[in-house]
Amino acid sequence: MNSEELKTFIFLSKVKNFTLAAEQLSVAQSTVTNRISELEKEVGKKLFHRRSKTVSLTEEGEIFLSFAERILELENSSVEEMNAVSSHRKKFSIGAINATYEVYVKPLIDRCMHGNEETSIKVMLGHSLDMIQALQDHILDMVFSAVPLKRSGYNCDVYDVDRVALVCAKGKNAFPGGITKDQLAHIPYLMCDLTLSDAGVYIRSLFPKNHVFHLEVDNTSKLFPYIEQGLGYSFLPYKLVEPQIKAGIFEEVSLKDFASPKITTYLIYRHNYDVDLFLKNDR
Numbered sequence: 456m457n458s459e460e461l462k463t464f465i466f467l468s469k470v471k472n473f474t475l476a477a478e479q480l481s482v483a484q485s486t487v488t489n490r491i492s493e494l495e496k497e498v499g500k501k502l503f504h505r506r507s508k509t510v511s512l513t514e515e516g517e518i519f520l521s522f523a524e525r526i527l528e529l530e531n532s533s534v535e536e537m538n539a540v541s542s543h544r545k546k547f548s549i550g551a552i553n554a555t556y557e558v559y560v561k562p563l564i565d566r567c568m569h570g571n572e573e574t575s576i577k578v579m580l581g582h583s584l585d586m587i588q589a590l591q592d593h594i595l596d597m598v599f600s601a602v603p604l605k606r607s608g609y610n611c612d613v614y615d616v617d618r619v620a621l622v623c624a625k626g627k628n629a630f631p632g633g634i635t636k637d638q639l640a641h642i643p644y645l646m647c648d649l650t651l652s653d654a655g656v657y658i659r660s661l662f663p664k665n666h667v668f669h670l671e672v673d674n675t676s677k678l679f680p681y682i683e684q685g686l687g688y689s690f691l692p693y694k695l696v697e698p699q700i701k702a703g704i705f706e707e708v709s710l711k712d713f714a715s716p717k718i719t720t721y722l723i724y725r726h727n728y729d730v731d732l733f734l735k736n737d738r
Contacts, residue, residue: 458530461523463490464502468520471509528594546575547733548596550586554675555599555720558694559614567733590723597724597733604723614722618715619654620693621708622700624685633711636661643669643687645678654716658690661713692718
């Protein structure tokens with residue numbers, strides 16, 4: 456298989472139409488058809504269900520899609536790596552979830568980039584498991600993760616331990632004396648999906664099964680505008696919301712009959728990788 460076949464496969468999986476794929480790729484429709492046919496021969500599986508005007512991925516096609524995307528990402532990363540050798544003395548590829556990026560990674564990048572034109576930094580944001588997979592695929596050098604990795608050949612260090620705080624807009628706290636666990640189910644709660652971490656599992660356990668939240672997103676910072684507008688409450692890492700609390704934008708709600716969970720950030724990297732080059736910014 457080659458890059459063009461993989462790119463065509465990925466594009467067709469998105470537009471779901473041979474004619475449209477050919478038009479947008481600026482090739483003949485027969486070229487798209489031939490590339491997909493050759494790819495299916497190579498993998499030995501049918502990748503698409505073909506209908507009169509549309510196509511859809513088979514079960515095998517769904518599985519192959521993630522591998523195809525990773526293969527192309529590896530190819531792009533290798534080219535970037537080779538190009539960086541000639542123009543940058545140091546190159547770092549870092550993965551992080553949104554909360555860890557704002558609290559831990561961005562300050563390190565700011566320090567590393569200041570007056571340092573010989574350093575190249577690539578940042579990938581996403582879910583912890585996706586970042587860990589990219590690390591194992593050698594796309595990333597290090598990952599700031601909410602979940603640990605226990606695998607031979609990798610270091611998994613506890614980078615920091617934070618607590619989770621229940622916050623709302625300043626002056627919108629309906630529970631100045633503290634909130635009970637039973638009262639949680641009756642407030643307009645804004646859920647940030649931290650399910651993969653122990654803290655996320657604990658937070659969901661505080662609510663009734665199949666509870667419908669006022670809002671649910673998977674990116675912590677996306678909740679900030681809604682909290683500021685007084686539209687609800689949310690459990691968020693304290694160090695992430697500490698600036699808003701100190702600035703008088705957010706207010707922390709005390710907990711009466713249950714404890715605030717801890718949230719651990721792990722720094723994961725391959726054995727023999729000198730992570731201190733980035734953490735300590737040795738020039």
